Amino acid sequence: DMKVTQMPRYLIKRMGENVLLECGQDMSHETMYWYRQDPGLGLQLIYISYDVDSNSEGDIPKGYRVSRKKREHFSLILDSAKTNQTSVYFCASRQGARTEVFFGKGTRLTVV
């Protein structure tokens, strides 16, 4: 079953706390992505990972970092969360340049 799984689905954090969003995929895809979605802004690319320990900034990387120690897992980390990081975060994966991008169900993060 081809799946991208995100945990947790919902998260509430206080400003200044650290946040860890986890993503797993069972397809051995090399490439993984983190996006965030805000009303009126669509999906914006935060980071791309090409494989283990091979990551690249997307369009809006400021305030985020990522970790990929296993091909199946890609984590998004917010060190000292800010209220403007309240958003829905989507993880995605892809194998090869011409293939479908698979998305997780999203994590709704609220920073208060």
Added chain:
Amino acid sequence: GDSVTQTEGPVTVSESESLIINCTYSATSIAYPNLFWYVRYPGEGLQLLLKVITAGQKGSSRGFEATYNKETTSFHLQKASVQESDSAVYYCALGYNNYAQGLTFGLGTRVSVFP
């Protein structure tokens, strides 16, 4: 950079009526982009609905169709007769044969189909 503009929602239609969601794109690369329609049903992640990678071609899936028109830089999504189960948010997107880049999405169009 690249951009995608699509019909602003919400769109409300009655069951068995036709639906069209407009999508136009602006691509900065000299290579023609690949075009996609993704759909997000309530409580689910984005799913690929259809894709077309060659200009002039039509993609279809689940009764939906979209034609890649490079002259008008458009990729409108159409369905002749919608069902209540088509209620979802639809996203037009473009990408390239380059895994180093993500997809560029439109803002999404929320469609509600009423019986």
